[in-house]
Amino acid sequence: MSAPAAARFVGTSVRRVEDDRILSGRGRYIDDIRLPRMLHGVFLRSSIPHGRLTGVDLDAARGLDGVVAIITAAELEGVAHPLSTRPDVPDVARPVFTVLASDRVRHVGDPIALILAETRHQAEDARDAIVVDYEPLETVASIEQAEDPARPSLFDDTDSNLLYTEATDYGDPDGAFAGARVVRASFAPARVAHVPMECRGGVADHHPGTGELVYYATTQSPHALKLGLSGVLSQPAEKLRVITPDVGGAFGQKAMLNREDIVVCAASKLAGRPVKWVEDRIENMTAATHARSETVEIAAAIDDDGAILALDVNLKIDVGAYPALPFPPSFLGPIVRTMVTGPYRIEHLRWANTVFQTNKASYGTYRGPWAIESLVREVLIDRIAYELGLDPVEVRRRNLVRMDEQPRKMATGPTLEGVMALETLERASELIDQDSFRREQADARAQGKLLGLGFATYIEPAPGPPDFMSSVGMQLPDERAVARLEIDGHLTVITAQAPHGQSHETTLAQVAASEFGVPLEHVRVVHGDTQQTPFSIIGTGGSRAATMASGAALHATRAVKDKVLEMAGNMLEISPGDLEIVDAVVMPKGDAERGIPLAQIAMAAYFMGVEGEDDGLRSTAIYHQPPGGWSGGTHACIVEVDPQTGVVEIKRYVVVEDCGELIHPAIVEGQIRGGIAQGIGIALLENALYDEEANFLAGTFMDYLVPTSMEIPTIEIEHLHSEPLAEVNYRGVGEGGTIAAPPVIVNAVADALGGASIGVVPMTPEYVLALVDEAGI
Amino acid sequence: MSVQVSLTVNGVERSAAVEERRTLADFLREELGLTGTHLGCEHGICGSCTVIVDGVSARSCLMLAVQADGAEVTTIEGLLEGGELGVLQQACRDSHAFQCGYCTPGFLMTATELLSENPNPTESEVREAISGNLCRCTGYESIVQAILLAAERGA
Numbered sequence: 001m002s003a004p005a006a007a008r009f010v011g012t013s014v015r016r017v018e019d020d021r022i023l024s025g026r027g028r029y030i031d032d033i034r035l036p037r038m039l040h041g042v043f044l045r046s047s048i049p050h051g052r053l054t055g056v057d058l059d060a061a062r063g064l065d066g067v068v069a070i071i072t073a074a075e076l077e078g079v080a081h082p083l084s085t086r087p088d089v090p091d092v093a094r095p096v097f098t099v100l101a102s103d104r105v106r107h108v109g110d111p112i113a114l115i116l117a118e119t120r121h122q123a124e125d126a127r128d129a130i131v132v133d134y135e136p137l138e139t140v141a142s143i144e145q146a147e148d149p150a151r152p153s154l155f156d157d158t159d160s161n162l163l164y165t166e167a168t169d170y171g172d173p174d175g176a177f178a179g180a181r182v183v184r185a186s187f188a189p190a191r192v193a194h195v196p197m198e199c200r201g202g203v204a205d206h207h208p209g210t211g212e213l214v215y216y217a218t219t220q221s222p223h224a225l226k227l228g229l230s231g232v233l234s235q236p237a238e239k240l241r242v243i244t245p246d247v248g249g250a251f252g253q254k255a256m257l258n259r260e261d262i263v264v265c266a267a268s269k270l271a272g273r274p275v276k277w278v279e280d281r282i283e284n285m286t287a288a289t290h291a292r293s294e295t296v297e298i299a300a301a302i303d304d305d306g307a308i309l310a311l312d313v314n315l316k317i318d319v320g321a322y323p324a325l326p327f328p329p330s331f332l333g334p335i336v337r338t339m340v341t342g343p344y345r346i347e348h349l350r351w352a353n354t355v356f357q358t359n360k361a362s363y364g365t366y367r368g369p370w371a372i373e374s375l376v377r378e379v380l381i382d383r384i385a386y387e388l389g390l391d392p393v394e395v396r397r398r399n400l401v402r403m404d405e406q407p408r409k410m411a412t413g414p415t416l417e418g419v420m421a422l423e424t425l426e427r428a429s430e431l432i433d434q435d436s437f438r439r440e441q442a443d444a445r446a447q448g449k450l451l452g453l454g455f456a457t458y459i460e461p462a463p464g465p466p467d468f469m470s471s472v473g474m475q476l477p478d479e480r481a482v483a484r485l486e487i488d489g490h491l492t493v494i495t496a497q498a499p500h501g502q503s504h505e506t507t508l509a510q511v512a513a514s515e516f517g518v519p520l521e522h523v524r525v526v527h528g529d530t531q532q533t534p535f536s537i538i539g540t541g542g543s544r545a546a547t548m549a550s551g552a553a554l555h556a557t558r559a560v561k562d563k564v565l566e567m568a569g570n571m572l573e574i575s576p577g578d579l580e581i582v583d584a585v586v587m588p589k590g591d592a593e594r595g596i597p598l599a600q601i602a603m604a605a606y607f608m609g610v611e612g613e614d615d616g617l618r619s620t621a622i623y624h625q626p627p628g629g630w631s632g633g634t635h636a637c638i639v640e641v642d643p644q645t646g647v648v649e650i651k652r653y654v655v656v657e658d659c660g661e662l663i664h665p666a667i668v669e670g671q672i673r674g675g676i677a678q679g680i681g682i683a684l685l686e687n688a689l690y691d692e693e694a695n696f697l698a699g700t701f702m703d704y705l706v707p708t709s710m711e712i713p714t715i716e717i718e719h720l721h722s723e724p725l726a727e728v729n730y731r732g733v734g735e736g737g738t739i740a741a742p743p744v745i746v747n748a749v750a751d752a753l754g755g756a757s758i759g760v761v762p763m764t765p766e767y768v769l770a771l772v773d774e775a776g777i
Numbered sequence: 778m779s780v781q782v783s784l785t786v787n788g789v790e791r792s793a794a795v796e797e798r799r800t801l802a803d804f805l806r807e808e809l810g811l812t813g814t815h816l817g818c819e820h821g822i823c824g825s826c827t828v829i830v831d832g833v834s835a836r837s838c839l840m841l842a843v844q845a846d847g848a849e850v851t852t853i854e855g856l857l858e859g860g861e862l863g864v865l866q867q868a869c870r871d872s873h874a875f876q877c878g879y880c881t882p883g884f885l886m887t888a889t890e891l892l893s894e895n896p897n898p899t900e901s902e903v904r905e906a907i908s909g910n911l912c913r914c915t916g917y918e919s920i921v922q923a924i925l926l927a928a929e930r931g932a
Binding site for chain 1: 872
């Protein structure tokens with residue numbers, strides 16, 4: 001018996017639909033859009049971290065060639081409403097701020113004005129001719145300074161720089177800690193930047209005649225952006241359309257309602273002409289979002305066998321000067337809280353979280369936003385192993401929830417089901433061959449070489465089980481997709497995703513073509529246009545697409561297929577259940593002779609109409625989150641630490657993971673490798689550094705080190721597959737690499753240094769040399 | 778101040794009056810409409826804007842259009858062979874080399890230079906050759922494999 005038609009494309013690394021245009025230089029990114037009458041906008045930004053704006057002298061700039069208008073906070077009054085965190089978010093301080101800085105600047109890069117000119121050069125010349133007078137204010141440059149009541153509050157309407165406090169117990173942490181052995185760790189990762197290779201930008205086209213506003217935007221969340229713009233600009237939703245062209249990476253940074261987006265749209269309204277804004281790299285590094293700006297203290301109550309009885313976690317987050325709307329400052333902590341016990345049998349948790357504002361760029365969700373939980377937990381587990389003289393693998397083995405214990409509720413609420421954490425640990429340990437490594441390590445040590453081995457085990461909600469978001473305290477809608485039979489029998493699938501490198505034009509076509517029984521080239525995936533795509537408040541984010549968008553595309557396609565089979569059944573006088581579609585021909589099963597081409601059925605449907613339908617053959621599906629929903633695995637890596645230079649070299653990197661069935665193996669592995677590359681950057685290189693007075697020191701790629709092909713090793717990947725819990729058995733893998741790489745490298749470096757206590761990333765050569773000294777090597 | 782420049786771009790002679798301060802990248806993208814060349818940092822590190830000038834790779838964000846007067850310039854659009862993807866481009870497609878596509882033109886031009894100088898590079902030679910190009914999506918392995926595949930196919 002031949003394989004069912006449905007298996008034809010799924011599971012195969014077919015050619016990516018995106019590649020023909022991308023590889024030939026015919027992608028269309030934001031800066032490639034050029035509209036008639038278009039103006040160029042350039043932002044004037046604060047050069048100081050904190051101060052009163054006492055004067056902005058625009059006279060010289062206004063007189064320069066090509067300058068059409070300069071938009072400041074005054075011009076936006078009545079056009080763009082002031083901003084704040086949504087009123088329905090509980091327990092959070094919500095200072096109100098203007099879209100452009102009006103009387104006060106709060107971080108280097110705070111936008112003050114938008115200069116509109118006929119060319120970008122002219123706009124930049126004018127920006128440089130503006131004279132700004134500031135009266136500097138005392139700065140808040142760190143969490144410690146934000147906690148200091150002597151420092152000024154950033155806003156007149158907040159009493160202090162503390163925005164949010166939460167303390168929650170799960171189980172009985174007091175009981176568990178009473179009399180137990182306690183192991184502690186603390187961590188202060190550096191701020192990092194997302195660094196999509198394409199910076200942010202937008203082209204706003206407000207039509208003075210119709211009142212319609214079209215905004216072409218580098219966004220991963222077009223509907224959320226539309227919703228935000230509509231509210232802030234009082235722009236009726238039916239006259240507002242957000243379109244995403246090709247987007248050159250985002251990693252969470254392009255999920256925001258940027259203040260710049262609002263200004264650019266308002267400027268188009270005010271000027272009556274299209275306005276383009278494309279930020280440069282220094283702006284992106286300085287004024288777009290940063291992440292991982294956190295400190296955490298963690299303690300584990302353990303027994304003498306290394307069983308982890310309870311965790312005590314205190315997380316402090318520095319969200320910068322302004323909330324990265326639409327996300328409230330309280331967004332991140334509850335996800336970290338929910339995830340921190342991970343795939344382990346930890347029954348009690350004491351949780352505390354505080355969130356502070358500082359004179360820095362906004363904190364934005366970044367690939368695996370909650371990753372600090374895996375970092376501190378996995379580093380702590382190695383600390384427990386050293387403390388007890390146990391193998392770190394053995395400590396994990398004793399604490400991981402086994403398959404035969406699942407389904408099982410995490411202490412924090414979500415259900416663990418189908419989680420192969422232990423199996424991935426065993427397999428990674430096998431692949432890395434720990435026994436041989438330990439011999440090699442000892443031999444190397446005898447020659448003065450420092451080798452180290454680390455492990456990290458994690459899970460990611462991708463998209464998580466149905467009880468995940470309620471445990472976090474949020475609600476997420478189901479995912480929608482539309483499938484439409486075209487007049488030639490081809491299929492259009494309209495997704496709510498807004499891909500920017502994830503290859504959904506390929507993967508969703510694979511799912512739909514396999515289901516429908518047509519060649520891959522007969523399916524086109526449409527995305528990123530709020531006038532066509534179904535609503536989603538997320539778009540692409542949270543590793544949801546593999547399950548949710550695939551599920552929605554599958555069901556929408558299936559519904560269209562059912563209608564097609566019904567029509568064909570009538571034409572052939574045969575039960576639809578006895579029909580199949582093979583290579584775009586509807587036929588009685590196995591009887592190609594009697595087949596009718598899909599095109600013929602589609603043509604009939606369009607011309608004759610379909611009973612009960614008003615619009616040819618189309619269907620909208622709403623896909624609900626299935627059980628399971630976890631991806632995860634174990635990473636293992638071997639490093640060599642050079643005791644003379646402090647440089648860490650990754651010698652071997654192994655991933656064993658389970659993300660369900662692979663739609664497209666090469667795309668899955670590209671997500672894993674790309675995520676790990678960002679994690680390696682966090683572990684060893686990247687630091688969005690501010691000085692003690694909140695001056696930003698990492699505005700260029702000479703200051704901010706993005707990993708190159710020389711730092712990222714070959715990454716070995718093996719996939720395990722748990723038993724499917726639902727028909728749609730594809731799960732996301734976007735975030736795991738970035739989550740697991742920092743702890744696995746920290747653990748490997750610590751191992752190379754005989755169990756060094758590491759509490760900082762990036763582990764720069766300077767920092768590593770200090771560790772080498774400390775270890776007495 | 779404008780200066781008249783004449784150069785050959787992807788085999789076609791072009792001439793235009795350009796502002797002295799106009800970069801080659803802006804000239805290619807805005808005057809010639811060759812938007813395949815991308816700007817990722819405009820300070821010479823990320824390599825997205827790499828083009829070939831007289832056989833040698835150059836950062837078109839750090840080069841003025843007037844400096845290219847009389848030169849032969851190749852951009853990503855010039856890698857097509859008879860309107861189809863060239864050997865290197867096909868190898869990138871077959872190796873699933875890229876994701877978002879933004880850094881892609883720079884890598885393709887850097888690899889074109891590498892393969893013209895060293896038709897059979899080792900993996901470490903490929904890694905070194907592309908170490909001046911940043912990609913934030915892939916972790917580079919797929920790009921390295923694609924260039925090795927292109928070499929195998931005689932790009």
